[in-house]
Amino acid sequence: xxxxxxxxxxxxxxxxxxxxxxxxxxxxxxxxxxxxxxxxxxxxxxxxxxxxxxxxxxxxxxxxxxxxxxxxxxxxxxxxxxxxxxxxxxxxxxxxxxxxxxxxxxxxxxxxxxxxxxxxxxxxxxxxxxxxxxxxxxxxxxxxxxxxxxxxxxxxxxxxxxxxxxxxxxxxxxxxxxxxxxxxxxxxxxxxxxxxxxxxxxxxxxxxxxxxxxxxxxxxxxxxxxxxxxxxxxxxxxxxxxxxxxxxxxxxxxxxxxxxxxxxxxxxxxxxxxxxxxxxxxxxxxxxxxxxxxxxxxx
Numbered sequence: 001x002x003x004x005x006x007x008x009x010x011x012x013x014x015x016x017x018x019x020x021x022x023x024x025x026x027x028x029x030x031x032x033x034x035x036x037x038x039x040x041x042x043x044x045x046x047x048x049x050x051x052x053x054x055x056x057x058x059x060x061x062x063x064x065x066x067x068x069x070x071x072x073x074x075x076x077x078x079x080x081x082x083x084x085x086x087x088x089x090x091x092x093x094x095x096x097x098x099x100x101x102x103x104x105x106x107x108x109x110x111x112x113x114x115x116x117x118x119x120x121x122x123x124x125x126x127x128x129x130x131x132x133x134x135x136x137x138x139x140x141x142x143x144x145x146x147x148x149x150x151x152x153x154x155x156x157x158x159x160x161x162x163x164x165x166x167x168x169x170x171x172x173x174x175x176x177x178x179x180x181x182x183x184x185x186x187x188x189x190x191x192x193x194x195x196x197x198x199x200x201x202x203x204x205x206x207x208x209x210x211x212x213x214x215x216x217x218x219x220x221x222x223x224x225x226x227x228x229x230x231x232x233x234x235x236x237x238x239x240x241x242x243x244x245x246x247x248x249x250x251x252x253x254x255x256x257x258x259x260x261x262x263x264x265x266x267x268x269x270x271x272x273x274x275x276x277x278x279x280x281x282x283x284x285x286x287x288x289x290x291x292x293x294x295x296x297x298x299x
Contacts (some may be wrong), residue, residue: 004054006099008032008088009061013165014198018058021199030054032061032088041087044094051088052095056206057102057150059088062138068257069130081105081138089145101151101206104142108158108191108218108269109261110135115187118222120272121156121214131261139214151212153205155198158218158269161289162195163296172297174241175232181241184249186226188266191218194283194292204279216271223286225263235290 005027007015015031022029030050031038039046051057061084063076085104092098111119112127119125126132139154161168174180201217223231233241244252246264253260271279283289 001053002026002028004028004030004050006030006032006051006054006057008057008059009084010058011035011038012060012064013162014160014195015060017162017195018060018199018202027055041084044087044091047087047091048094051091051099053097054099055101056202057088057092057099058202059085059102059104061085062105065131066258066262068254069259074130078134078137081134082141085138085141089142089147092145092147092150098147098150100149100209101153102147103153103155103202103205104138106139106142106154106156106214107131107135108156108216108267109265110139110156111267111269113188113266114268115189115266118268118270119216120270121216122272124216124269129261151209153212154214155201155217156214156269157198158191158193158216158222158267160195160198161192161293163293166195168293168297171228171232172236172294175229175236175238178238178240179242179244180229180233180236180238181243182226182229183244184225184246184260184264186224186229186243188225188264189222189268190225190228191222191267191269192286192289193218194281194289196282200282201274201279204274204277208277211277213273215273216269217274218269218271219281219284219286219289220270220275221285222268222270228286231286231290235287235294 005022010031011033019029039050063080067073109131111124160166249260
């Protein structure tokens, strides 16, 4: 019988890579999304049929946080995560042969702004504010389900880097046009993960049937914003990078309809559990990741 993976909300940057990788491994990839060609979130029967007898369910659904936090967007950010998680949990409960593993996205921004020490799964301090509340309720919705036949793993994913999209595109453009200097104070930590390691971690959790719970999905070597921009300039052979003070970022965020939290919050997150359990990162260091992405994108 052919192996099967179900990707919920898998039409974005991460989902496209997972679809490609799992297809190349011989999996039947079923997609749940709002696109016509996929299983609809409103079709409970099709959803149960797809999830039943699958090897893993991976939920990546959620409205992008790259927007202004007005009332409408905040409501959509919140509901697009908690409601999809609830719908999937209820579908799993109806399966006769549910998958042995359900992986749900979460976010590394659940931790507080940290410039003093790294945040681990055990010793990390949960922060405050809208983004943190979303993350808390997202995980609460996920772990509210008691599924005796299905392990549950929540991935607190850091900022994902990879070729062909994601946050590296705007970063590269800033550097290319001479604007790739320090953003804000520059001391804020930048926790990141290469997209290939997101896939690697999912495969690792599939194989390790003894593992469940919360995992920090981030590189073991985060960098400061200052270091990140310097390394990007060096890799792209751009000598000058004008800095962007906080007030300029605030103005720019309004113009491009986003929030400065995405740049200014210090995310110092390390993958203590994954390292203890023996996961080997393909891209541990930012230099490796940048080199790979620039080579792939032929900037």
